[in-house]
Amino acid sequence: MRRRQLPSAVVSGALSIALAAAGSSAFASKVSRLTPPSELFASGSAKPLIARFLPGQRFDLQATIQPDAGQTIDSFYFSVDDDTTNPAQYRPSAGVTYPLADRMSMVSESASPATCVDGGSGKTTGKSGCKLAAGLPGNTVVVSQRAYSTFTPGVHTLKITATQSDGTKVTATGNFEVFDLKTNGNAGAAKNIIIFLGDGMGATQRTAARIMARGYAQGKAKSLLAMDSFPYSSMVMTSSLNSIVTDSAPGMQNYVTGNKAANNQEGVFPDDTLDAFDNPRVEYLSEYLHNLQGKSLGVVTTADVFDATPASMAIHTSARGNGTGIVDQFLDDRSQTGLAVLMGGGRKWFLPNQSDSISPQAANGSQRRTANDYVLPDDVVAGWNVARGKLDPSRDLIGDFQAAGFAYAPNNAGLTDAFSHGVPNKLLGLFAYSNMNVAFDKIAARRGNSAVVDAFGFPDQPMLDEMTDAALKVLSKNRNGFVAMIEGASIDKQAHLMDTDRWMLEALEFDRAIAVGKAFAEAHGDTLIIVTADHECSGAAIIGAATASATDLQAHQNAGPSIVGTYDAAKFPKYTIAADGYPVSTLIDGKMLIGYGANADRYETWLPSTFPTKDTQQPFPPAQSPADPNVRNKDIGYFISGQVAGDQAVHTATDVPLTAFGPGADAFNGVIDNTDVFFKLAAAATTH
Amino acid sequence: MVDKKLGPAPAGVAELKFEELFKLPVGDRGLEPSEKLLALNGKRVRLVGYVVQQPAVPLGSFLLAPLPTAISDEDEPLADDLPPSTVAVVLPESLRQPIPALRGLVQVTGLLHIGTAVDTPSDRVCAVQITLDSHWAHKMLSKPIATVDKHAAAPAAH
Numbered sequence: 001m002r003r004r005q006l007p008s009a010v011v012s013g014a015l016s017i018a019l020a021a022a023g024s025s026a027f028a029s030k031v032s033r034l035t036p037p038s039e040l041f042a043s044g045s046a047k048p049l050i051a052r053f054l055p056g057q058r059f060d061l062q063a064t065i066q067p068d069a070g071q072t073i074d075s076f077y078f079s080v081d082d083d084t085t086n087p088a089q090y091r092p093s094a095g096v097t098y099p100l101a102d103r104m105s106m107v108s109e110s111a112s113p114a115t116c117v118d119g120g121s122g123k124t125t126g127k128s129g130c131k132l133a134a135g136l137p138g139n140t141v142v143v144s145q146r147a148y149s150t151f152t153p154g155v156h157t158l159k160i161t162a163t164q165s166d167g168t169k170v171t172a173t174g175n176f177e178v179f180d181l182k183t184n185g186n187a188g189a190a191k192n193i194i195i196f197l198g199d200g201m202g203a204t205q206r207t208a209a210r211i212m213a214r215g216y217a218q219g220k221a222k223s224l225l226a227m228d229s230f231p232y233s234s235m236v237m238t239s240s241l242n243s244i245v246t247d248s249a250p251g252m253q254n255y256v257t258g259n260k261a262a263n264n265q266e267g268v269f270p271d272d273t274l275d276a277f278d279n280p281r282v283e284y285l286s287e288y289l290h291n292l293q294g295k296s297l298g299v300v301t302t303a304d305v306f307d308a309t310p311a312s313m314a315i316h317t318s319a320r321g322n323g324t325g326i327v328d329q330f331l332d333d334r335s336q337t338g339l340a341v342l343m344g345g346g347r348k349w350f351l352p353n354q355s356d357s358i359s360p361q362a363a364n365g366s367q368r369r370t371a372n373d374y375v376l377p378d379d380v381v382a383g384w385n386v387a388r389g390k391l392d393p394s395r396d397l398i399g400d401f402q403a404a405g406f407a408y409a410p411n412n413a414g415l416t417d418a419f420s421h422g423v424p425n426k427l428l429g430l431f432a433y434s435n436m437n438v439a440f441d442k443i444a445a446r447r448g449n450s451a452v453v454d455a456f457g458f459p460d461q462p463m464l465d466e467m468t469d470a471a472l473k474v475l476s477k478n479r480n481g482f483v484a485m486i487e488g489a490s491i492d493k494q495a496h497l498m499d500t501d502r503w504m505l506e507a508l509e510f511d512r513a514i515a516v517g518k519a520f521a522e523a524h525g526d527t528l529i530i531v532t533a534d535h536e537c538s539g540a541a542i543i544g545a546a547t548a549s550a551t552d553l554q555a556h557q558n559a560g561p562s563i564v565g566t567y568d569a570a571k572f573p574k575y576t577i578a579a580d581g582y583p584v585s586t587l588i589d590g591k592m593l594i595g596y597g598a599n600a601d602r603y604e605t606w607l608p609s610t611f612p613t614k615d616t617q618q619p620f621p622p623a624q625s626p627a628d629p630n631v632r633n634k635d636i637g638y639f640i641s642g643q644v645a646g647d648q649a650v651h652t653a654t655d656v657p658l659t660a661f662g663p664g665a666d667a668f669n670g671v672i673d674n675t676d677v678f679f680k681l682a683a684a685a686t687t688h
Numbered sequence: 689m690v691d692k693k694l695g696p697a698p699a700g701v702a703e704l705k706f707e708e709l710f711k712l713p714v715g716d717r718g719l720e721p722s723e724k725l726l727a728l729n730g731k732r733v734r735l736v737g738y739v740v741q742q743p744a745v746p747l748g749s750f751l752l753a754p755l756p757t758a759i760s761d762e763d764e765p766l767a768d769d770l771p772p773s774t775v776a777v778v779l780p781e782s783l784r785q786p787i788p789a790l791r792g793l794v795q796v797t798g799l800l801h802i803g804t805a806v807d808t809p810s811d812r813v814c815a816v817q818i819t820l821d822s823h824w825a826h827k828m829l830s831k832p833i834a835t836v837d838k839h840a841a842a843p844a845a846h
Contacts, residue, residue, distance in 0.1 A: 303767050304764075304766070304767035307767035308767075321764060347718075351717060363815035363816060364717070365719040366718065366813060369813060398717060410717075433772040434766075434767055434768045435769050454707075454713070455706070455771050457714035457773065458714060460713070496760060497758070647758065
């Protein structure tokens with residue numbers, strides 16, 4: 001294959017100096033950040049290789065340059081492998097224009113208000129309305145070249161060369177690797193890829209779900225969970241770019257970009273500008289395969305759809321909390337990602353929020369705000385061919401999805417209706433205002449106790465297996481195949497709350513969805529499925545089983561350790577599974593007991609979180625409640641001191657199990673990094 | 689706090705329940721205020737509910753929900769498990785102080801206002817606000833701010 005050259009492009013322009021003359025310290029020129037990140041740049045060591053990409057995978061080049069005191073940056077260029085044969089200016093060649101200037105930029109405080117650089121220290125202030133993060137020399141410049149890619153496998157050096165106004169050059173060198181797909185087998189065997197993501201689901205959560213759902217006899221599991229039945233497995237290292245303990249943003253995005261992100265960040269590397277949507281991007285698996293092969297993208301979750309895991313399949317932002325911009329970008333950039341299915345909670349981001357000055361007031365529950373919306377700079381728009389975005393809290397996003405051809409389902413009945421005239425081409429499902437109710441409460445509603453779902457106003461929410469079935473029907477209409485991510489989101493959320501019974505049922509709901517995926521894969525033969533987790537949550541451990549009966553547990557809620565049967569006393573907890581696939585009750589004699597290694601202070605009752613006492617004064621008449629009115633949601637139970645501050649358990653750095661099924665699954669063996677998964681998935685999906 | 693059966697609401701105060709705020713179940717799109725809620729806009733109401741636990745001590749306002757719930761202090765706080773009918777309870781301007789931790793059922797009496805506004809401590813847009821009556825605000829602020837002392841013995845359950 002012909003080596004693709006990087007035409008160098010230079011951006012010139014005079015910049016005014018934003019630096020106070022008196023009282024400012026002299027800063028020596030340097031490059032303080034080079035992106036993509038590399039250990040070569042950070043410490044001078046060529047290994048380990050931090051940034052890796054597929055052949056042709058797009059990513060942004062960026063550098064933060066701190067010129068000498070009193071100097072500006074007049075021009076810059078990036079060069080890969082010391083290739084500087086092209087002249088400084090981009091130019092048309094053989095009638096083809098290389099429009100690189102429009103994807104290059106320089107960002108500084110030169111045109112900003114005076115408040116953006118502190119007069120005394122000469123450093124940037126990072127105030128609202130400024131461009132750069134606080135604490136940098138006032139003449140700092142962030143230079144970017146967007147959407148670079150190369151097809152040549154191997155390790156490449158990346159060099160930034162910037163020229164100061166006095167002619168001095170400021171340079172720095174880093175490296176990155178392009179993956180050689182030829183080293184991987186399984187070329188092109190997988191038309192479809194399904195990633196089942198159990199948020200917070202470590203080995204304990206999987207084991208506990210198996211014990212509850214399948215039962216053991218004389219030491220043997222009576223049967224396996226769907227996720228257990230996959231023939232290949234790995235242990236996955238989950239750390240993020242900036243910590244051994246990740247959150248759900250890098251936890252997901254590392255799997256589908258092949259690169260590490262910092263905590264809270266999705267589809268981007270860190271930078272030194274304040275704008276959360278202009279960070280240097282990395283192309284997602286969905287974007288890569290949609291552009292290369294025309295694949296569709298499906299995102300299904302039980303969480304609010306703006307949450308980190310679903311967003312980290314398609315959205316590029318350094319702030320996972322930017323709900324309005326995130327949901328807008330799902331729709332706005334569907335031509336890049338191939339989005340065809342989006343289902344979960346989070347309807348509050350899709351409703352128009354009229355200005356407060358409009359009367360009558362619209363009290364529809366919208367959470368849309370200008371403060372967390374997006375507008376992209378020119379270089380990103382040109383480089384990535386994406387929508388610019390708009391600050392539009394009054395947008396009717398559901399209406400816009402429908403206008404774009406998406407069938408809309410507001411509840412389970414609506415989901416069924418959407419298929420009444422055949423399989424829709426695209427599907428949007430928004431079943432709750434924020435997170436969907438958990439399986440424990442959805443199943444209670446289906447069994448006749450709808451107190452909780454009624455209190456939320458959403459009595460007819462689908463189960464994850466029903467959502468998965470609908471999603472796969474829609475996605476499989478695309479002859480080019482699809483990438484799907486199905487998330488069991490509240491395994492993590494309930495583990496944070498240390499509500500054992502609720503996260504166990506979340507894991508069961510998740511496994512039932514996996515069974516739907518497995519049946520699909522068995523029928524189609526060209527579908528690769530992985531079941532994994534972004535991280536483990538709460539340091540959960542199966543410590544034994546209760547030596548007390550269910551009645552005793554309810555009567556003595558502060559019994560604590562005195563009823564924990566360890567070793568032989570744990571025996572084999574036996575749950576009765578109802579026809580709907582969930583336990584008749586989690587409160588059984590000898591119930592399984594979970595301890596938490598990453599816990600906050602709590603009162604442990606060994607029961608699900610209590611609900612309000614049953615009386616007429618309650619806002620709603622819930623049925624799950626202690627009969628005794630003295631027990632009124634005060635702190636009851638055995639006090640257990642936590643290792644972490646606050647009220648909730650935290651994520652842990654422990655490796656998580658991954659199991660795989662289908663063509664390309666045999667690549668998942670041994671201990672791997674979460675970024676390795678990206679290359680194994682891509683290798684299975686592409687011919688080479 | 690509601691420790692025993694509440695008497696009727698005082699004169700000039702309308703009793704309001706969470707299930708009466710919006711049309712339930714929620715329709716295809718947004719919340720729709722009920723006739724009763726619209727009629728009470730600008731009037732004094734009494735609402736019984738649970739203070740939403742937040743990771744940081746809120747200043748000057750808190751959230752009230754029909755079920756005991758919490759905003760995550762670890763994962764994404766805006767992806768939450770709050771019922772959509774959650775209201776913002778705002779203290780009078782002169783009493784913008786840290787809100788004490790209150791667990792269990794509480795009653796709130798104050799002036800109702802319908803209209804979107806940002807509740808700063810929780811960083812949420814709320815459709816309904818209640819401005820707490822002064823004397824209730826004073827009474828609430830007299831309680832300790834720190835979270836319940838977890839090292840004290842838990843009350844025995846029976």
